Amino acid sequence: MSQVEPVPHNGRNHRSAKWFQGDSINAASSRAWLRSQGHSASMFDGRPTIGVINSWADTTPCNMSLRDVAEHVKRGVRRAGGFPLELPVMSLGETLMKPTTMLYRNLMAMEVEECIRAYPFDGVVLLSGCDKTTPGMILGLASTDVPGIVVTSGPMLRSIRGTQELGGSSGLWKADTAHRTGAITGRAWREIEGCIARSAGHCGVMGSASTMAIVAEALGLTLPGNAAIPAVDSRRLALAEESGYRIVQMVDEGLVPERILTRAAFENAITALMAVGGSTNAIIHITAIARRAGVDITPADFDRISRRTPVIANVLPVGTHQMEDFFYAGGLPAVIHELGDLIDPDCVTVTGRSLPDECADAEILDPDTIRPLADPLQADGGIAVLRGNLCPDGAVIKHAAASPGLRRHRGRAVVFRDKYDLEARVHDPALDVDASSVLVLQNSGPVGGPGMPEWGMLPIPLKLAKQGVVDMVRISDARMSGTSFGTCVLHVSPEAAVGGPLGLVEDGDEIELDIANRSLTLLVSDEELARRRERWRPAVAAPQRGFTSLYVRHVEQAHEGADFGFLAGRTSVSEQMYQP
Numbered sequence: 001m002s003q004v005e006p007v008p009h010n011g012r013n014h015r016s017a018k019w020f021q022g023d024s025i026n027a028a029s030s031r032a033w034l035r036s037q038g039h040s041a042s043m044f045d046g047r048p049t050i051g052v053i054n055s056w057a058d059t060t061p062c063n064m065s066l067r068d069v070a071e072h073v074k075r076g077v078r079r080a081g082g083f084p085l086e087l088p089v090m091s092l093g094e095t096l097m098k099p100t101t102m103l104y105r106n107l108m109a110m111e112v113e114e115c116i117r118a119y120p121f122d123g124v125v126l127l128s129g130c131d132k133t134t135p136g137m138i139l140g141l142a143s144t145d146v147p148g149i150v151v152t153s154g155p156m157l158r159s160i161r162g163t164q165e166l167g168g169s170s171g172l173w174k175a176d177t178a179h180r181t182g183a184i185t186g187r188a189w190r191e192i193e194g195c196i197a198r199s200a201g202h203c204g205v206m207g208s209a210s211t212m213a214i215v216a217e218a219l220g221l222t223l224p225g226n227a228a229i230p231a232v233d234s235r236r237l238a239l240a241e242e243s244g245y246r247i248v249q250m251v252d253e254g255l256v257p258e259r260i261l262t263r264a265a266f267e268n269a270i271t272a273l274m275a276v277g278g279s280t281n282a283i284i285h286i287t288a289i290a291r292r293a294g295v296d297i298t299p300a301d302f303d304r305i306s307r308r309t310p311v312i313a314n315v316l317p318v319g320t321h322q323m324e325d326f327f328y329a330g331g332l333p334a335v336i337h338e339l340g341d342l343i344d345p346d347c348v349t350v351t352g353r354s355l356p357d358e359c360a361d362a363e364i365l366d367p368d369t370i371r372p373l374a375d376p377l378q379a380d381g382g383i384a385v386l387r388g389n390l391c392p393d394g395a396v397i398k399h400a401a402a403s404p405g406l407r408r409h410r411g412r413a414v415v416f417r418d419k420y421d422l423e424a425r426v427h428d429p430a431l432d433v434d435a436s437s438v439l440v441l442q443n444s445g446p447v448g449g450p451g452m453p454e455w456g457m458l459p460i461p462l463k464l465a466k467q468g469v470v471d472m473v474r475i476s477d478a479r480m481s482g483t484s485f486g487t488c489v490l491h492v493s494p495e496a497a498v499g500g501p502l503g504l505v506e507d508g509d510e511i512e513l514d515i516a517n518r519s520l521t522l523l524v525s526d527e528e529l530a531r532r533r534e535r536w537r538p539a540v541a542a543p544q545r546g547f548t549s550l551y552v553r554h555v556e557q558a559h560e561g562a563d564f565g566f567l568a569g570r571t572s573v574s575e576q577m578y579q580p
């Protein structure tokens with residue numbers, strides 16, 4: 001796309017006209033206070049007003065480049081004849097926010113939605129990057145009927161120490177184990193800290209941020225190629241400018257989210273998720289976005305699509321490369337093109353064209369990083385959905401990142417009541433545990449966490465790590481970071497804190513995991529489970545004030561997207577608009 005002329009507006013009566021047109025005192029004050037910024041009167045001649053919604057924050061280092069990105073978006077909006085107005089929204093910095101950014105995803109989504117409704121925007125460009133900022137933005141947009149386009153910050157440069165590839169945040173987990181077991185020195189550990197995140201951008205492996213950027217692109221909410229361009233590559237700024245240009249066209253075309261977020265778009269996003277070996281967190285976000293968009297996506301859809309979709313992106317933590325390499329190899333357009341018939345062409349993206357059409361001439365430029373379908377990294381998708389008496393509403397496992405020897409496993413449960421119990425006991429030399437044990441973490445789900453923190457990759461007990469044990473079966477109602485790995489069963493639903501069977505597991509119970517058969521079974525009789533259920537009491541006292549009290553009262557379970565029930569569906573901004 002390389003238009004240089006302003007978009008010829010089609011005379012549509014823009015929503016912003018209700019703020020800016022006419023002689024009323026409301027219209028005069030709307031104009032006057034914007035003119036205090038030096039905007040000329042010509043900005044109110046009926047051109048579209050575009051909100052540039054920015055999640056930049058010092059506390060979200062992955063989004064720090066978005067100030068620059070915003071300027072380039074605004075350049076594109078002006079070039080197309082629009083009027084850009086930038087505003088900040090809540091930002092969610094993965095490494096600093098406790099207990100988890102997931103606790104605040106819905107709050108950010110509400111803020112984005114309410115800003116779109118309350119301000120005179122005819123279209124919006126959403127700037128995101130770090131893990132939960134992209135779903136937070138998309139959830140807000142999907143709840144409205146205002147055209148929107150997403151621009152992400154892009155992955156950071158690959159992490160490297162000397163000539164050693166560190167593997168980004170995935171490598172940090174491994175370095176931590178090496179440091180705790182004495183395999184690397186304190187000096188090496190400190191140097192790695194300085195090498196692991198060495199530029200602007202979000203985590204540079206196929207963690208949750210990269211995965212959600214790919215989901216956004218596959219849904220059709222970004223310009224083609226957005227997901228993988230490194231944050232510091234000038235092509236990201238060029239894409240930002242083109243996104244600003246395109247949103248003005250989208251306003252005039254009436255290309256609203258409802259036309260983009262169709263069932264085909266969600267199926268394509270799930271296919272892309274599986275093909276890149278993406279983060280399990282995306283399952284929760286995609287489910288929540290679909291519920292806002294009125295599309296019924298269930299855990300069974302993820303498993304069905306996973307079974308038919310090979311993993312072809314050889315990117316950490318499933319593969320060996322980093323996102324920078326993935327970009328050089330062709331990025332998501334090359335993946336989409338290679339997936340061929342697995343992508344539904346009956347969809348439309350922000351360009352107005354279908355996803356396969358946009359990727360028709362894309363090429364794989366490095367067949368080791370993006371594998372041909374004939375030589376995939378793994379024959380079926382990276383994520384499996386499990387069922388069984390331990391998870392009546394499902395659980396997930398990123399089996400592409402699991403140990404082959406544990407894909408079918410039976411072992412004795414070692415139960416931790418919550419995160420604090422885990423921290424207190426897991427490394428105790430006296431803990432009754434061996435390599436065949438199954439580590440179980442309770443009370444870490446949406447209500448129990450609260451916010452379903454990324455505690456699902458339970459640490460290997462130190463005494464076993466020192467013996468060379470690198471993986472064990474681990475089960476929880478928590479999530480895990482997209483950069484994590486291991487045989488970790490996650491998102492057990494219903495969660496322990498609301499009475500799910502996970503909360504009934506006791507030390508010594510036998511548990512069987514069978515990934516091929518998609519089953520997770522607690523080998524305890526129904527009668528005994530009924531007795532335990534009689535005795536069960538919630539272990540977590542419900543918070544009584546603030547956002548957290550609202551959260552635990554309204555959050556739904558993992559298999560429903562962990563959204564607030566009262567936010568399902570979308571409503572028109574016209575229906576719910578304050579009349580200026």
Ligand code: FES
Pocket residue numbers: 062094095129130131169202203207209
């Ligand atoms: Fe922001 Fe990893 S910490 S994406």
